[in-house]
Amino acid sequence: xxxxxxxxxxxxxxxxxxxxxxxxxxxxxxxxxxxxxxxxxxxxxxxxxxxxxxxxxxxxxxxxxxxxxxxxxxxxxxxxxxxxxxxxxxxxxxxxxxxxxxxxxxxxxxxx
Amino acid sequence: xxxxxxxxxxxxxxxxxxxxxxxxxxxxxxxxxxxxxxxxxxxxxxxxxxxxxxxxxxxxxxxxxxxxxxxxxxxxxxxxxxxxxxxxxxxxxxxxxxxxxxxxxxxxxxxx
Numbered sequence: 001x002x003x004x005x006x007x008x009x010x011x012x013x014x015x016x017x018x019x020x021x022x023x024x025x026x027x028x029x030x031x032x033x034x035x036x037x038x039x040x041x042x043x044x045x046x047x048x049x050x051x052x053x054x055x056x057x058x059x060x061x062x063x064x065x066x067x068x069x070x071x072x073x074x075x076x077x078x079x080x081x082x083x084x085x086x087x088x089x090x091x092x093x094x095x096x097x098x099x100x101x102x103x104x105x106x107x108x109x110x111x112x
Numbered sequence: 113x114x115x116x117x118x119x120x121x122x123x124x125x126x127x128x129x130x131x132x133x134x135x136x137x138x139x140x141x142x143x144x145x146x147x148x149x150x151x152x153x154x155x156x157x158x159x160x161x162x163x164x165x166x167x168x169x170x171x172x173x174x175x176x177x178x179x180x181x182x183x184x185x186x187x188x189x190x191x192x193x194x195x196x197x198x199x200x201x202x203x204x205x206x207x208x209x210x211x212x213x214x215x216x217x218x219x220x221x222x223x224x
Contacts, residue, residue, distance in 0.1 A: 031210055042116075042200065043155075043214040050210055058211065090154060097209050100146050100157030 002026050006091050006104035013081040013111045021076040021107050023091030031094040032074040033058070033101070034066065036087040043090065049074055081111045114139040116203050116215035124221045129191050133218045135201030136183040143204040145177055145184050150198040150217070158186070158199075191222045 007022045025032065033048040035058075045058025049068040063085060065077040074093075078085060088108050092101035119134045135145070144162045148155035159168045161177035161184060168175050172191075177184045188195055198217040205211050 033210065033212070035214075040216060042216040043202070043212075045212055045214075048210045056210075059213070094210075097143075098160070100148070100160055101155075102157070103154035105153050 004091055004093050004102050004104035006089075006107050008107060009105065010108050011110070013078070013109065015081060015083060015111060017081050019078050019081070021078070021089055021091075021109070023074045023076065023104060024072050025074075025091075025093040025102070026072065027093060027095065027102070028071060029093035029095050029102075030071065031096070032068065033092050033094075034064070034074070034076045035090045035092065036060065036085075037090060037106075038087050046076065046089075078109075083111045085109065086111045114203075114205060114213050116201055116213050118199075118201050118215035118218050120218060121216060122219045122221075124223065125191055126223050127192055129222075130187065130189045131191060131220065133186040133188075133199050133201075133220070134183060135185070135215055137201075137203045137213075137215075138182060139203050139205040139213055141206050142179065142182075143206070143209055146202045146204070146212075147175055147184075147186050148200040148202065150200055151196075155200055188220075191220075193222050193224055196220060196222045 004025045034046040035043040047066040049055045091104040116137045147158040159175045164179040172189045175186045200217045201215040202212045
């Protein structure tokens with residue numbers, strides 16, 4: 001099993017550009033989430049999904065869209081990148097409510 | 113406003129010492145509390161706590177939850193240099209789960 005795979009690992013965007021961060025898991029987990037991690041602020045939840053076709057907003061959803069058309073994939077779209085979105089982004093999946101998350105290795109995004 | 117507070121934010125000890133990391137929380141509709149260890153990249157899951165007073169153990173690590181006083185502790189005995197990491201506390205809240213609030217983390221440095 002590959003676990004949770006995130007691509008790309010690094011990305012530099014110009015302000016106003018859009019892009020999609022990819023996340024795929026091969027563990028048949030129903031629950032998936034996207035977090036951003038900024039220095040001194042811990043991890044903050046952007047969006048999460050409890051199954052294919054079901055998504056909801058977390059603490060910091062503005063500027064981001066998600067969709068969950070399959071169990072395996074949970075892409076995060078940045079609509080119009082801003083310098084405030086410079087961060088490390090983690091995708092995570094979870095087998096069920098009684099388990100912890102498995103995190104991907106992260107995407108370091110810089111918006112200039 | 114939901115919040116998770118961890119203390120201390122930073123801690124330096126020597127190998128063999130015992131450490132206690134603290135996590136207190138105020139959230140709406142508490143569901144569970146999770147501890148993670150983050151070294152260079154992605155956090156890895158340590159414990160999930162849902163009931164007060166029941167200690168979870170894994171080797172030299174143990175954790176307990178107090179739902180009345182709204183806090184949890186993570187103990188590490190006989191620390192080793194490999195325990196150096198950021199320890200994250202996350203609280204799951206809300207009516208439907210999957211909505212986590214993370215604390216800022218405790219950075220533990222274990223010196224030889």
